[in-house]
Amino acid sequence: MSIEVEIPVSSVHTRAAVLNHVGEHPMLGVPAIGFDATGTVRRSDFGLGDHLPFVSDEVQIRITGEGLEPAALAKMKEIINAMASSASEEE
Numbered sequence: 049m050s051i052e053v054e055i056p057v058s059s060v061h062t063r064a065a066v067l068n069h070v071g072e073h074p075m076l077g078v079p080a081i082g083f084d085a086t087g088t089v090r091r092s093d094f095g096l097g098d099h100l101p102f103v104s105d106e107v108q109i110r111i112t113g114e115g116l117e118p119a120a121l122a123k124m125k126e127i128i129n130a131m132a133s134s135a136s137e138e139e
Contacts, residue, residue: 063087075127078120085111 065085073080087109091097097105116124 073116073120076116076120076123078123079117080120081115083113083115085109085113 063086065083068082068084070081072078088106089109090105091103091107092100092105
């Protein structure tokens with residue numbers, strides 16, 4: 049499922065967000081969402097245009113995120129710790 053939305057940030061000139069998934073997390077078995085967002089900002093909008101045109105005025109930004117319920121974080125920490133201890137035992 050993909051949903052395109054506009055992000056209301058005035059200094060980001062091109063922006064899009066895509067909701068990648070809403071449902072059960074495959075590893076944790078808890079409700080989760082995943083998204084990607086892209087945008088472009090101009091250095092000159094932030095007073096950083098001194099070196100133009102030697103560097104591009106436009107900077108592309110890409111954000112990838114995942115949201116979990118707070119209770120899921122403890123479960124995720126357990127999984128990460130188990131993976132880390134398993135990897136250290138193999139060394």
